Amino acid sequence: MRTTESGPPSGGERAAHLAAALTRLEQRIDAACRAAGRERDSVRLLPVTKYFPASDIEILYQLGRREFGESREQEAADKVASLGRLSQVRWHMIGRLQRNKAKSVVRWADTVHSVDSDRLVRALDTAAGAARDEGVRTNPLRVLLQVSLDRDPTRGGVGPDDLAALADQVEATENLQLGGLMAIPPLGMDPDSAFAELAGLHRTLLRAHPGASELSAGMSGDLEAAVRHGSTCVRVGTALMGERPITSQ
Numbered sequence: 001m002r003t004t005e006s007g008p009p010s011g012g013e014r015a016a017h018l019a020a021a022l023t024r025l026e027q028r029i030d031a032a033c034r035a036a037g038r039e040r041d042s043v044r045l046l047p048v049t050k051y052f053p054a055s056d057i058e059i060l061y062q063l064g065r066r067e068f069g070e071s072r073e074q075e076a077a078d079k080v081a082s083l084g085r086l087s088q089v090r091w092h093m094i095g096r097l098q099r100n101k102a103k104s105v106v107r108w109a110d111t112v113h114s115v116d117s118d119r120l121v122r123a124l125d126t127a128a129g130a131a132r133d134e135g136v137r138t139n140p141l142r143v144l145l146q147v148s149l150d151r152d153p154t155r156g157g158v159g160p161d162d163l164a165a166l167a168d169q170v171e172a173t174e175n176l177q178l179g180g181l182m183a184i185p186p187l188g189m190d191p192d193s194a195f196a197e198l199a200g201l202h203r204t205l206l207r208a209h210p211g212a213s214e215l216s217a218g219m220s221g222d223l224e225a226a227v228r229h230g231s232t233c234v235r236v237g238t239a240l241m242g243e244r245p246i247t248s249q
Ligand SMILES: *Cc1c(COP(=O)(O)O)cnc(C)c1O
Pocket: 048, 050, 071, 094, 095, 184, 219, 220, 221, 235, 236, 237, 238, 239, 248
């Protein structure tokens, strides 16, 4: 929602705004779960804080949130460094990732949602191994494979035909853990059919990799459809934070 005020709102106003938006969003997810006949605790909300200041993350932390999604590596690394005092936060990298950012991302991310190539898998495995040797991280890096449902490689994601091989490759690494799948419905594709196809791919993946239970699907505009089709993690920016200050992508 656009606001009419010119300057940034004061801290108290912003906190009240985020608290109200979070309540509305939780109600929306509750309703989506009820409509789908699913338990509320089978779907996690991942607030997406890209383009918003670290002070917003602090407010959300005060409101009880402990997981945050970011999509630009450098911006995220800076925010994580400035928020080091917040304990027990799990950070998620959800945007496209260049291989040359692997070394940096493994220093702050718990999970990367956007893994889509064998070269990126190798780079992340090597980087995560080095970070563990240095003691910068203790656990393996959890990765989700991003699926391209329209098979358009320019928008990121691995095509359905290459998914099984990539999953096997992740399982064979030492420092990565296969968490599941992620997708963004292609522009112009009905979200219900996109998420139905994704759910089918997830069922197939689970037969070979029973631990890969995460299905990261659904954003501000389509989370109900994603929940209907088995999403376990909705990544919500706009409906919580408001319009992003500058357009992404
Ligand atoms: C920005 C972003 C989101 C959040 O999108 P909204 O429509 O603002 O909720 C979700 N997933 C990814 C990968 C994103 O980059």
